[in-house]
Amino acid sequence: MESERARLHLETRLVHGDGPQPEGSRPTLPPLHLTTAFDFDSAERMEAVFAQQADDHYYSRMSNPTVEALERRITETLGAAGTVALASGMTAITVGLLNMLQSGDEVIASPYLFGGTYTLFTRVLSRLGIVTHFADPADPAAWEARIGPKTKALFMEAIANPAVVVPDFSVFQAIARRHGIPLVVDATLLTPYLYDAEAMGADLLMFSASKFLAGSASTISGLVVETGRFPWHDSPRFDFSQQKKAGQGAYLARLRKQMMSAIGPALSPFSAYLLLTGMETLPLRLEKQCDNTERVASFLREHPKVESVNYPGLPGHPAHEVTRRQFRGRFGSLLSFTLSGKAACFRFINALRLILRSANLGDTRTILLHPASTIYSTLWKHEQEETGVTDDLIRLSLGVEHPEDILADLEQALRAA
Numbered sequence: 001m002e003s004e005r006a007r008l009h010l011e012t013r014l015v016h017g018d019g020p021q022p023e024g025s026r027p028t029l030p031p032l033h034l035t036t037a038f039d040f041d042s043a044e045r046m047e048a049v050f051a052q053q054a055d056d057h058y059y060s061r062m063s064n065p066t067v068e069a070l071e072r073r074i075t076e077t078l079g080a081a082g083t084v085a086l087a088s089g090m091t092a093i094t095v096g097l098l099n100m101l102q103s104g105d106e107v108i109a110s111p112y113l114f115g116g117t118y119t120l121f122t123r124v125l126s127r128l129g130i131v132t133h134f135a136d137p138a139d140p141a142a143w144e145a146r147i148g149p150k151t152k153a154l155f156m157e158a159i160a161n162p163a164v165v166v167p168d169f170s171v172f173q174a175i176a177r178r179h180g181i182p183l184v185v186d187a188t189l190l191t192p193y194l195y196d197a198e199a200m201g202a203d204l205l206m207f208s209a210s211k212f213l214a215g216s217a218s219t220i221s222g223l224v225v226e227t228g229r230f231p232w233h234d235s236p237r238f239d240f241s242q243q244k245k246a247g248q249g250a251y252l253a254r255l256r257k258q259m260m261s262a263i264g265p266a267l268s269p270f271s272a273y274l275l276l277t278g279m280e281t282l283p284l285r286l287e288k289q290c291d292n293t294e295r296v297a298s299f300l301r302e303h304p305k306v307e308s309v310n311y312p313g314l315p316g317h318p319a320h321e322v323t324r325r326q327f328r329g330r331f332g333s334l335l336s337f338t339l340s341g342k343a344a345c346f347r348f349i350n351a352l353r354l355i356l357r358s359a360n361l362g363d364t365r366t367i368l369l370h371p372a373s374t375i376y377s378t379l380w381k382h383e384q385e386e387t388g389v390t391d392d393l394i395r396l397s398l399g400v401e402h403p404e405d406i407l408a409d410l411e412q413a414l415r416a417a
């Protein structure tokens with residue numbers, strides 16, 4: 001039965017749940033266990049659970065059956081070793097990094113980052129004595145030159161938001177392998193659907209599941225995924241000796257036992273339920289969103305008021321071939337473009353009638369914003385420039401509407417730009 005399921009396509013597995021189920025009748029959707037705690041049959045059983053001799057659920061800060069069902073679904077979808085679901089994408093990135101870093105450690109990261117992640121590296125981890133060196137993914141030699149004995153992670157976004165930069169993962173997985181350093185990738189913009197394990201070779205994946213998974217952007221959530229490639233338990237760069245028993249699973253064992261307990265970043269079971277059910281239509285939505293984005297990118301490139309378009313789906317984009325090879329032949333559903341300046345951007349944004357002005361992406365609705373005056377407004381000018389954010393830049397996330405309606409709204413609003 002299991003091997004039969006493994007042969008099914010992802011779209012089929014997503015709507016056919018978790019395999020063998022009880023005889024008789026059963027719910028078609030996973031049950032929602034909206035409970036804080038669990039009642040035990042006996043004191044002995046409780047003792048066994050707390051001594052880690054049994055792994056029943058006991059308190060939803062640590063684990064919960066609905067959250068676990070989501071974690072299993074993600075692990076299976078990605079062909080990974082394990083997943084922990086967390087309260088937000090930023091929680092996943094923060095907790096995922098704190099689980100492996102300590103004071104004195106160094107990270108090499110792409111500067112093309114989501115605003116919260118850039119702030120985490122430059123304002124938060126820096127206060128804890130963790131140093132981040134930024135290096136452009138277009139210059140892998142600069143990354144390699146930065147590697148030292150304290151380097152604990154290479155960090156980048158699969159498709160960087162909002163600069164829409166795509167690193168060549170064949171190069172970065174080789175560097176990571178050569179130096180025995182984990183390759184940590186924020187794969188939010190790929191979603192589990194466009195992720196290709198072989199092409200990317202990531203050791204840890206982090207996702208903001210607030211984007212795309214639930215579909216209609218109903219809930220904040222995040223995921224840390226261990227792909228099972230990195231030997232955490234016997235890497236000389238890390239000390240996972242307390243998790244020796246977990247062997248290859250040492251990284252997630254520590255995250256579950258220590259971080260979930262001590263920091264309390266648990267995902268609500270209700271959010272897990274929304275993600276599980278919403279995820280059933282992820283492939284369908286994403287195919288449509290990618291189609292819409294390719295069409296809109298071509299339209300914008302030809303428009304006289306648009307100065308440049310960042311989208312790897314456009315032939316001639318420097319990452320066109322690399323992106324096609326890495327992400328299952330698709331190019332994602334986020335693009336950015338520039339107008340003549342901030343004033344033109346604001347006139348354009350204010351003239352929109354259908355497209356939403358919203359600080360989100362990956363919704364079923366098409367949404368856009370001006371990054372410099374919103375999500376990146378707390379950064380210094382030179383930091384904005386480092387992350388690829390300029391005053392004339394607009395970020396656009398395509399939804400599932402009919403493309404003609406999106407194009408008509410862009411067309412009429414660009415007249416005001």
Ligand SMILES: *Cc1c(COP(=O)(O)O)cnc(C)c1O
Nearest residue numbers: 088089090114161188208210221
């Ligand atoms: C939104 C986003 C995050 C943060 O996720 P939240 O769920 O909003 O905390 C991190 N990385 C990327 C690439 C994002 O787009």
